[in-house]
Amino acid sequence: MIYLEPKTFNKVPLSVLDLAPINEGSCPGQAFKNSAELAQHVEKLGFNRFWLAEHHNMPGIGSSATSVLIGHIAGSTERIRVGSGGVMLPNHAPLVIAEQFGTLEALYPGRIDLGLGRAPGSDQATAYALRRTLHSSGDEFPQLVEELENFFSNHPKGRVQAxxxxxxxxxxxxxxxxxxxAQLAALKGLPFSFASHFAPDFTMQALQLYHQNFKPSAALDAPYAMVGVNVIAADTQERAEWxxxxxxxxxxxxxxxxPTxxxxxxxxxxDVWTDREIAIFREKLDTESMIVGTPDVVRDKLQTFINKTRAxxxxxxxxxxxxEDRLHSYEIVAEMME
Incomplete structure (x- = not known):
């Protein structure tokens, strides 16, 4: 089978972030089947990557065992890059992550991405259950990243290797x-992904820090920033908002x-929300990182988002x-690609 290069929206590649949502009345097994179907669907549509996010103690999110699910998705697809968006590195020993993603790369060569975050992806009690200590913190993140990089190097230092x-x-x-x-990615010359889909107020500041402080490395000659955005597209505005x-x-x-x-x-x-929550919902619909609407609305707002962030x-x-609505939403986005 011959694959074309991933299609783009005005020369900007589009990718997918999935949380393997566990629907009310359903189960994790069905969530994983849905994610695999979605990955196959967006691969055919020309999306570039399919990333899964690590969250814990959340009954509506099934991607907690992120590396396991990445293997499932990579095995269900043929071309699309599959990775973590991200693995919360302070929750894990770098050696374990190196071995897991080394295994994934060996199984699916040239298709695996390792996105790393420094937040716990959970509450304090869950963080303790994961780490068996609360003495570790995000402040150790740079050292953890360096240790992980060493395990992947051609000539790793130390007696332990992955x-x-x-x-x-x-x-x-x-x-x-x-x-x-953003600053750490710039100093290390690594690609950077900003979670604008849930932290829109800090987007421009973080991207500016990344671009201004970027130092070329063996990984990248120039900065490369990927930015997250929520998109819910439907044939009518009313259905999209619903x-x-x-x-x-x-x-x-x-x-x-x-969490539910x-x-x-x-x-x-x-009948369900307070007046304040309804006001927040309406306000969110007007933000640049929450794009909800018809194909014309999504096209215009996505172009504005890209122009502003220079993603x-x-x-x-x-x-x-x-x-079926989730698959159709991505179809609408794909129709805008070149």
Whole structure:
């Protein structure tokens, strides 16, 4: 089978961020089947990457064992790059991550990305359950990244080496929702991905820090920034906004400290949400990082988003309850590609 180069939106590659949502009334097994179907779908549509995010203790997110799920998705597809968006490195020993992603690269050569974050992706109790200590913090992130890079080098230092892992070319990305990882990615000359889809207020500041402080490296000659955006597209504005209530319910549940399975859309907001929550929902619909609407609306807002951020690549998160609507949303985005 011959594959063309990934299609782009005005020369900017588009990728997919997936959380393997576990729907109300469904189960993790079905969530993984849906994610595999989505990955196959967007691969055919010409998307560049399919990334999965590490979250814990959240009943509506199935991508907690991120490296395992990456293997499942890579095995279900043929061309699209598959990776982590991201692995929360402070939760793990760098050697374990090197071995896991070394294994993935050996199984699916040239298709694996390793995106690294410094947040726990969970609450304090869950962080302790993962790490068995609360003494570690994000401040150790630079040292953890350096240790991980050493395990992948052709001539690793120290007595312990990663098998598989040593000498393998697994691209490392740094992920962030603030300026910390932006500056670290710049100093190390690594590609950077900013989580604008949930931290839009810090997007421009972080990207500016990255571009201004970038130092060329063996990995990159020039800065390369991928920016996250929420897109919920449908044939009518009314349906798109209705579908968007599922992701908004997920956000409100997290704000209340009561995460749930991924909920179906709701018809009457006033029957479920407070006036303040409805106001927040309406405000979110107007933000640049939450694009909800018809093909024309999505096209215009996505172009504005790219023009403002000067993103080298955009990663699209579409949290949609019904699988057929989720697939169709990405079809609408793909129709805009060259």
């Amino acid at each position: 098998y598989p892992g040593t000498g393998l070319n697994v691209p490392i990305w740094l992920l962030g929702s603030s300026g910390f990882s 579908l968007a209530t599922s992701s908004q319910q997920q956000m409100f549940a997290l704000m209340r400290g009561m 399975t991924f909920q179906p859309p709701i018809d009457k907001l006033e 080298d690549e955009v990663i699209v998160n579409s949290q949609i309850f019904h699988q």
